[in-house]
Amino acid sequence: NRTMLMYWWIGEGVLPDKGKPEDAVKEVLAEFTKLNLIEPIENNRKVEPTSYRMLLFVHSSVLLISKEMGLFDKDQKPAMKQSDLNKVCLVEGSSSLPEARPYRMALAVAYDYIADIETVFNVSERFPDFIFNWFSRMKELKVLYLGTWERTEREIEVDSYGLMNDLSSMTKLRFLSFQGISTIRSISGFACKLPRLIILDLRGCYNLEQLPDDIHNLKNLVYLDLTGCNALEGIPMRLSWLDNLEVLKGFVVTSEREIACKLSHLKRLPKLRRLCVTVDRTNFGLEDLLKAIDGFRSLEKLKVLWTTVTSLSKKQPKRLIGPTSNLSLPPTLRKLYLLRFPDRKLPNWLHPQNLCYLENLHLGSSRQLKVFSDSLPEMPSECNVKVLRLTCLRSLKVDWLELKELYFPQLRFLEVYECPGFSFSP
Numbered sequence: 011n012r013t014m015l016m017y018w019w020i021g022e023g024v025l026p027d028k029g030k031p032e033d034a035v036k037e038v039l040a041e042f043t044k045l046n047l048i049e050p051i052e053n054n055r056k057v058e059p060t061s062y063r064m065l066l067f068v069h070s071s072v073l074l075i076s077k078e079m080g081l082f083d084k085d086q087k088p089a090m091k092q093s094d095l096n097k098v099c100l101v102e103g104s105s106s107l108p109e110a111r112p113y114r115m116a117l118a119v120a121y122d123y124i125a126d127i128e129t130v131f132n133v134s135e136r137f138p139d140f141i142f143n144w145f146s147r148m149k150e151l152k153v154l155y156l157g158t159w160e161r162t163e164r165e166i167e168v169d170s171y172g173l174m175n176d177l178s179s180m181t182k183l184r185f186l187s188f189q190g191i192s193t194i195r196s197i198s199g200f201a202c203k204l205p206r207l208i209i210l211d212l213r214g215c216y217n218l219e220q221l222p223d224d225i226h227n228l229k230n231l232v233y234l235d236l237t238g239c240n241a242l243e244g245i246p247m248r249l250s251w252l253d254n255l256e257v258l259k260g261f262v263v264t265s266e267r268e269i270a271c272k273l274s275h276l277k278r279l280p281k282l283r284r285l286c287v288t289v290d291r292t293n294f295g296l297e298d299l300l301k302a303i304d305g306f307r308s309l310e311k312l313k314v315l316w317t318t319v320t321s322l323s324k325k326q327p328k329r330l331i332g333p334t335s336n337l338s339l340p341p342t343l344r345k346l347y348l349l350r351f352p353d354r355k356l357p358n359w360l361h362p363q364n365l366c367y368l369e370n371l372h373l374g375s376s377r378q379l380k381v382f383s384d385s386l387p388e389m390p391s392e393c394n395v396k397v398l399r400l401t402c403l404r405s406l407k408v409d410w411l412e413l414k415e416l417y418f419p420q421l422r423f424l425e426v427y428e429c430p431g432f433s434f435s436p
Contacts, residue, residue, distance in 0.1 A: 012039065012060045014159055017209050017233065021153035021185025022129065057397055057423055096128045096150070100135040129153040132166070139169050145176035152182055157189030157211065166191045171198075178203035187211035196220040202227040209233040213260075220244040226251035236260025237286065250275040256308075259286040263294060263302075273302040282306065283342075286313040295353045296360060306340045313347040338364065345370040354378040362417040363391035374401040382408065382417055390419040399425040400432065407431035 016035040019025040025034045039062060042048045047068050050059030064072065079095060124144045128151060132138055138156055156173075158164045170193050177186075177200045184206055188194055194215045201210075202224045210231060212218060218239045226248035234252075236242060237260040245262065247270040263273050276282060299314060338359050339346070346368055353376075358364065361383040365371065373379070395418050400406065406429055413432075414421055426432050 012036075012062070015039075017185055017187070017211060018153065018155070020208055020233075023152065023184070055425055096126045098127055098130050100130065100132040100138050100141065100156075102134040102136070124148060126150050129155075131155045132157065132159070134164070136164070136166055137168070138166070139172060142169075142172045142176065146179045148180055150182055151180045153185045154180065154183060155185070155187045157187045157191050158214070159187075159189070164190065167193045170194050170196075174198035174200045177201050181205060183207055185209045185211070188215055190214040192217055194218055197222050197225075199224050204228065205230065207231055209235075211235045212239055214238040216240055218242055221246055221249065223248060225249055228252065229254065231255055233257045234259070236262075245271045247271050247275065250278045252279060254281060255279050256281045257284040258282060259284070261285065261287050263287055263289045263291055265291045273299075274304075277303070277305040277307070281308055283308045283310040285309060285311070287315070289314060289316045290318060292318050296348070296351055296357050300337050300339070300357070300359060303340065304337050307342070309340045309343055311345040312343060313345075314349065314351070316350040316352060318352070339368065341367050343368060347372040348374070350375040352376075352378070355380070355384075356382060362393040362395070363387060365393045365395055368393075368395055370397040371395045372399040372401070373403060374399065376402075376406075377404050379403055380405045380407060386412060387416045390416055393418050394420055396420050396422040398423070399427075400429050401425070401427040403429045403431075405431065407433075409433050 012035060016025065016031055019035065019038075020031055025031045025038075036058075039048065039050075043050060043062070046065060048062040048064055051061040051063060052059065053061075124147055127144075127148055130141065130148075130151065131153065132155055141156075156168070157166060168191055173188075173194070174197070177183075177198075181204070183204050186201070186204070186207060186209065189211050190213070192215070194212075195217050196219060197212070199222050202222050207228050208230055210228070210233070213235050214237070216238055218236075219241050221242070221244060223246045225246060229252075231252050232254055234255060234257070236258075239260055239262075242260075242262055249271045258276070258279075261273070261276070273287065276285065294316075303309065303312065344367070349372070351373075356379065363383070398413075398418055398421055408417075408431065410433065413424075
């Protein structure tokens with residue numbers, strides 16, 4: 011998976027954390043593909059691949075090299091042993107191995123065997139608590155990947171208090187992943203004492219309820235991933251003080267008072283370029299969204315998913331949200347994904363003729379949307395959208411020629427899925 015590789019390589023220092031690592035990892039993977047080291051996994055629904063696999067002979071060679079380096083055992087499986095490159099893998103059953111026994115771990119600490127470890131990667135261990143005894147001595151650690159990494163769901167359980175207690179000792183840590191750890195309910199202030207942390211990956215921590223108030227102390231944080239943290243109730247205002255934050259996924263819009271940080275507060279983040287939002291609130295439609303993101307200076311990609319399916323009908327009382335007629339999408343925005351939005355019609359600023367900068371648009375899972383605009387354009391619009399996805403729009407009625415010739419004349423890629431009112435598709 012490209013995202014996982016990017017996070018890992020940034021942590022290791024393989025990729026630069028400045029600029030756009032997303033572009034850098036694409037270049038590396040393209041070069042590997044050109045050399046026949048890997049091949050992309052084709053997906054007709056994607057413009058470019060996001061997953062890759064090794065060719066068989068390359069995989070065999072990597073296993074052999076990993077064995078020589080000490081990463082794999084004689085059976086060519088990952089081993090809980092410090093390799094020549096100062097990396098350690100945690101594998102299923104590691105907690106019962108001799109190396110995990112208290113006296114062996116105490117010896118490792120006493121003789122500073124673990125002082126030079128730079129990467130700890132959890133391959134398959136469900137209960138990695140035993141590694142906590144090393145935390146206070148891991149002064150060189152750059153990558154701590156305790157969570158899951160594969161696509162299949164695998165639950166990991168740890169003592170949350172013990173996990174957080176010695177994190178602040180790892181002053182060189184750049185990448186911290188707790189993905190899929192079910193027992194984490196809050197992130198303590200100790201995790202906010204990591205001066206070099208660039209990536210905090212909390213994906214799939216579905217019992218996580220609270221982020222720490224002093225999260226602003228993570229001065230170098232660039233990536234914060236909260237995707238799948240469905241129980242999240244507390245997002246502190248100081249999240250909007252992270253001046254270096256560029257990518258924020260899993261931000262929640264709700265009516266709960268505990269969510270001190272509102273969507274509109276994120277405009278204070280000068281470098282924020284990618285944002286994924288979950289809306290769990292009634293009476294928050296597309297007009298409210300536009301009002302909230304007004305003033306975002308660097309936003310390039312926005313994905314919004316509504317979990318509440320209440321539609322904004324004409325019978326509902328009008329809400330005073332302020333005028334939006336003079337507002338438009340941020341001029342820096344290139345990709346926009348709107349899923350399950352409650353509106354019956356697209357507001358004026360989202361009509362194709364007003365999308366002069368947008369390049370990628372996805373409208374999905376709306377039962378109410380019937381047309382793109384109130385009237386059919388007489389001339390081809392100035393819409394710049396090149397990639398268009400229309401999915402599960404049951405009521406939308408549009409003709410292919412109208413779509414291509416009038417609404418989206420620059421169209422290069424089109425996906426239509428479960429849109430029965432779409433006619434004359436080529």
